[in-house]
């Protein structure tokens with residue numbers, strides 16, 4: 001019981017996976033799943049928690 005392998009599940013495809021330092025795509029199972037996830041970021045499927053920008057408030061629009 002000295003193996004430090006953690007069983008993880010790929011967040012993208014749900015495939016059972018093993019956390020390996022050699023796997024640069026972790027926690028994803030493959031580059032493909034990682035790229036898909038990045039694509040979702042680009043499509044704003046994920047919402048970043050942060051300050052919401054009020055469209056009516058333009059601080060940079062005070063030139064004059």
Ligand SMILES: [Zn+2]
Nearest residue numbers: 010013029033
């Ligand atoms: Zn996957």
